[in-house]
Amino acid sequence: MINSIGSPQISGINAENRLSSASGVQAQSAPVSDAPAHAEDSVELSSQNRTDKLLAATADKAAKLESTLGEHVPGQVIVKTKGSLMCGVNDIAKKYGGEVIEKFKFNQSVFKGMQGDMIHMQLPEGMSTAQAMAAMQKDPSIEYAVPNTIYHLEPEPGAEPGAAAAQDAKTPEGKVPNDLDPKLWGLNNQGQDNGTAGCDIGATKAWQTTTGLPNGQGPVIAVIDTGVDYNHPDLVNNIWTNPGEIPGNGIDDDGNGVIDDVHGYNARYDNGDPMDKHSHGTHCAGTIAAEGNNGQGVVGVNWNATIMPIKIFGDDGSTDAASIIRGINYATTMGARVTSNSWGGGPANEAIKEAFNKSNALHIMAAGNSSDNNDVTPHFPSSYRLPNSIAVAATDRNDQMAWFSCYGKNSVDLAAPGKDIYSTVPGGGYGNKSGTSMATPHVTGAAGLLLAHDPTMSNEELKARLLDGTDKIDGLQDKLVTGGRLNVDKAMHMEYTPNDKNVNN
Ligand SMILES: [Ca+2]
Numbered sequence: 001m002i003n004s005i006g007s008p009q010i011s012g013i014n015a016e017n018r019l020s021s022a023s024g025v026q027a028q029s030a031p032v033s034d035a036p037a038h039a040e041d042s043v044e045l046s047s048q049n050r051t052d053k054l055l056a057a058t059a060d061k062a063a064k065l066e067s068t069l070g071e072h073v074p075g076q077v078i079v080k081t082k083g084s085l086m087c088g089v090n091d092i093a094k095k096y097g098g099e100v101i102e103k104f105k106f107n108q109s110v111f112k113g114m115q116g117d118m119i120h121m122q123l124p125e126g127m128s129t130a131q132a133m134a135a136m137q138k139d140p141s142i143e144y145a146v147p148n149t150i151y152h153l154e155p156e157p158g159a160e161p162g163a164a165a166a167q168d169a170k171t172p173e174g175k176v177p178n179d180l181d182p183k184l185w186g187l188n189n190q191g192q193d194n195g196t197a198g199c200d201i202g203a204t205k206a207w208q209t210t211t212g213l214p215n216g217q218g219p220v221i222a223v224i225d226t227g228v229d230y231n232h233p234d235l236v237n238n239i240w241t242n243p244g245e246i247p248g249n250g251i252d253d254d255g256n257g258v259i260d261d262v263h264g265y266n267a268r269y270d271n272g273d274p275m276d277k278h279s280h281g282t283h284c285a286g287t288i289a290a291e292g293n294n295g296q297g298v299v300g301v302n303w304n305a306t307i308m309p310i311k312i313f314g315d316d317g318s319t320d321a322a323s324i325i326r327g328i329n330y331a332t333t334m335g336a337r338v339t340s341n342s343w344g345g346g347p348a349n350e351a352i353k354e355a356f357n358k359s360n361a362l363h364i365m366a367a368g369n370s371s372d373n374n375d376v377t378p379h380f381p382s383s384y385r386l387p388n389s390i391a392v393a394a395t396d397r398n399d400q401m402a403w404f405s406c407y408g409k410n411s412v413d414l415a416a417p418g419k420d421i422y423s424t425v426p427g428g429g430y431g432n433k434s435g436t437s438m439a440t441p442h443v444t445g446a447a448g449l450l451l452a453h454d455p456t457m458s459n460e461e462l463k464a465r466l467l468d469g470t471d472k473i474d475g476l477q478d479k480l481v482t483g484g485r486l487n488v489d490k491a492m493h494m495e496y497t498p499n500d501k502n503v504n505n
């Protein structure tokens with residue numbers, strides 16, 4: 001459940017205590033007010049006056065801010081407090097006449113580095129998000145306040161008309177599973193369907209070294225998306241299982257705040273069931289790790305893996321910043337080593353950026369499908385440019401930038417196959433999709449394979465290998481940081497040099 005601490009029957013002090021005792025994953029080292037109730041009342045009165053004055057003084061600024069915020073949940077803000085705060089988060093909310101909807105849970109090591117709390121706040125009736133943000137910019141106890149931004153899944157680009165029918169691929173070099181469907185040109189391109197031989201990620205060669213580690217033994221790969229059909233026959237054996245959770249007993253056995261989260265987390269609706277009713281997330285999961293050599297369907301970049309489904313989008317394809325932060329935090333807390341983020345668009349949000357940045361996972365992010373230059377028109381989250389993030393463009397079966405793909409010499413790292421990608425869909429089926437959403441899981445899968453080969457690899461080395469191990473493509477030189485398309489075999493076997501310029505750009 002969400003740590004809802006805005007209930008009016010519970011005093012701020014008791015609610016804080018309840019939160020810290022209920023949370024098994026975060027040390028609540030933030031100072032909590034222990035002032036007696038009457039003293040708190042007087043603080044509230046004087047601070048209310050101050051807040052009224054502040055709102056009046058910042059009214060002009062708020063009016064200007066209003067038009068810049070983009071789509072957001074009205075009357076809500078996400079607030080990062082300053083570490084030196086000597087009162088509880090409820091006192092901050094009260095100061096503005098609002099309520100704390102939830103205090104985001106970060107795992108202990110992340111929380112230590114944050115130097116403050118992150119809270120999701122409901123503002124009082126009549127106070128807009130812009131008004132609160134303008135006032136909070138002047139508040140010494142607040143580091144930043146941002147809207148609870150609403151995000152939508154990007155629409156998929158349309159299919160190219162007149163595409164040729166599938167033909168049999170020739171026998172590739174390397175190790176070949178019995179389910180290497182010829183439609184999987186991104187893994188194995190022999191020139192089928194008017195493609196160009198070799199315009200693929202070199203999967204069959206990499207598989208000579210490793211095909212991934214059995215479920216539970218390798219890196220946990222979180223798919224932050226619309227959920228995953230964890231019962232799909234080609235995925236079921238590669239889905240993460242929460243070792244501390246007993247299924248179906250209505251109890252949060254491992255104390256992580258979510259009841260019966262056996263195969264991941266539904267951050268949008270805050271429950272333990274990340275089932276995909278959309279299809280986007282299931283398709284991405286199949287590219288990362290549809291079970292290989294099992295005589296059915298397709299093979300992913302990893303034949304075997306541990307996929308953690310994180311559902312941040314509702315079944316209508318939309319979400320908000322609070323759901324995204326909950327999803328990232330769950331992945332971080334439950335040990336994800338890599339996250340796959342085939343989503344984006346909409347305004348930047350400082351709180352989402354911080355959740356990614358403070359996580360110790362490597363985050364692979366789609367560059368976007370609006371065919372924009374992200375150097376000029378940033379696309380979030382891929383344009384946050386974090387040391388632990390990678391932005392991915394999409395190429396077609398001839399190593400051309402896909403017509404829809406965003407790019408950026410300074411903002412998009414590499415490309416991967418993302419046009420006419422065949423993978424798993426809910427209900428046990430298979431289908432084609434196109435988008436940087438489909439390119440991203442190729443890179444995520446490659447990260448998983450590299451970590452299966454060497455589990456001790458640092459984020460820096462992992463990122464350097466994925467970027468520097470690319471095949472350089474003439475047409476991509478001016479469009480990408482690396483000018484290259486993913487090659488997982490090269491990434492795995494190249495010589496690694498620390499302090500890589502691409503990683504530290
Ligand atoms: Ca649980």
Ligand SMILES: [Ca+2]
Nearest residue numbers: 246251253260
């Ligand atoms: Ca349970």
Ligand SMILES: [Ca+2]
Nearest residue numbers: 179291296298
């Ligand atoms: Ca299969």
